[in-house]
Amino acid sequence: MFPLRDENPTFLTPWVTWGLAAACALVWLFVQGAGTEPALSSSICRYGLVPARVLGTAAEGQVVPLGPEWGCRLGAPGAFHTLVTSMFLHGSWFHLIGNLWFLWVFGNNVEDAMGHGRFLVFYLLCGLAAAALQMAMTGNPLVPMVGASGAIGGVMGAYVVLYPRVAVHLLVFLGFYATTVVVPAAFMLGYWFLLQLLGSLASLGHEGGGVAFWAHLGGFLAGVVLVFPFHRPELLARHPYYGLSRPSPRRFGRMR
DSSP: OEEEEEOOOOOSOOHHHHHHHHHHHHHHHHTSGGGOTTHHHHHHHHHSBOHHHHTTOSOTTOEEEOSSSOEEEOOSSOOTTHHHHGGGOOSSHHHHHHHHHHHHHHHHHHHHHHOHHHHHHHHHHHHHHHHHHHHHHOSOTTSOBOOSHHHHHHHHHHHHHHOTTSEEEEEEEETTEEEEEEEEHHHHHHHHHHHHHHHHHHTTTOOSOSOOHHHHHHHHHHHHHHHHHHSOHHHHTTOSSOTTTSOOSOOOEEOO
């Protein structure tokens, strides 16, 4: 299931959502060389989050392979700045576009309920929580972590708390057949959370790369918790559909 759009109006111009998306896109183009080598591997080596480096368990100069032809030679232990810089890096065009699409669909309404400054701090804190859980649960602390999906998971966690019954339009693939359906946000985001949980359990003990499922879970759970101190009730109250008592008028089901 892939979200196409939601039926949730906005009142503030989502400057921070747009700015975060633009920052990720510019980093991809001008720091990561749009996925070309050696810029891609070099950016991951310099700005990606390597848990063993942050935790000080890796030796300076240790080589971390990134593929058959490229690798990282780690710098001095620490590199705490990578906890933030890694949120703006991506591994492929698909990785970038998928993350930014989810941010585009769900970020504007969460920013609308928090205001610009609060939303930026909220986003970064969710990203840090995502990194923390991934570092704690990873099977190989030498595998670099990049991507905005942990922080965006926090946005999705906040969204399901704020707007659980808002209608979300989904593109659904059934083999070679594709259709569109309309479901409540709680259904779509609950299904996404379940997939991340199952992926996390399946990845226990796995030492290779792949999807950072634990980061997705950590970000989502942080968003569910942090939305309470970060949202502003007077901003949320302007929305016609919020909480469990303010459902969207859309009748859910298949679109015609």
